[in-house]
Amino acid sequence: MTRTLYLFCSAAPPVFDVARVIEDAQSRGWDVCLGLTPTAARWLEHSLDGLAALTGHPVRFAYDLPGQPDVWPEADVILFAPATFGSMNEWALGLTAKFVVSVAAQGVGKGIPTMMMPCVNEAHLRHPAFGTSVATLGAAGVTVLYGEGAYVANPPGQELPGGYPWGVALNALEGAYGLRPTPP
Template identity: 55%
Template sequence: MTTLYLLGSAAPPVLEVASVIEDAKARGYDVCLGLTPSAARWLEPQMSDLEQLTGHPVRSEYKAVTSADVWPRADVALFAPATFNSINSWAGGITSSFVVGFAAEAIGKGIPLVAMPCVNAAYAQHRALDRSIAELRDMGVSVLYGQGGFEPHQPGERRAEGYPWSLALDSVDAVVSPTP
């Protein structure tokens, strides 16, 4: 079975993560869920259900150096939703959160990475975002942003069509073919 690390930041689509996990599992993935500390606080009421759904502990903090790893080795990772802060931290090598640290290290380990931002149009105007996306793409990360990927919305707006989770999982499928 192919192990997918699903990494998420605190943006509204992270609230839909249970259905995304179910979809990924139906596609043949063993899913491990990692969250930024803020996303973990948002999902705190669902945490035991998410752990039961994945069969793994949900991680939002670095493990102690003396602790054994509780997840199997990743075959592929999907970082979605990836906020403005997470994208810029990742591209800049600022690894103060577990999920950003894992994503940064995964580049050097050769673990395939797909990322889909979730930013509003105001953040999209900041030049750092385009630079960071270009930097990640130059490092081999498949970033689903712009035409054919996530397109920014107005601040405070949640589009009726929702976050394109299927596009993200389809992109993961294109990177690796899960085996049951």
């Protein structure tokens, strides 16, 4: 049985590890469709063809024209990681100018299990929109992977000790929704 993961990424340094993350998800039995914010797509523009070949699906970062068929299979789970401060706030407010934010917002409305792991620094935490957005997304049914045992913010301009916790997000895909890895 194939399980489809929509992996959505904002422009934050962990996006540069996305090929490794896709391979890890695939080894766990996921068919991965990669969506990027426009800035993340610009950061990865020289890798987009390779990422499409790796997933077997086009990498999407913009809306298709009306009437065009959807090129991705339906999602079983949506993971938005890394989610920047801007993407989180847009999603929580329902501002869907970006393709991935819109699909994530619709996923919640369609009842698709949806998870978000931020990539913000401690300065973002002090802005009142951070807590409001986390609470809004959580109240909408989004599993927010933030805090001890998940993502913990770093000081501005510093690397995350131990790196971005991609493994936490991929493990949560299995446990949070009762999904089990597909046998090889």
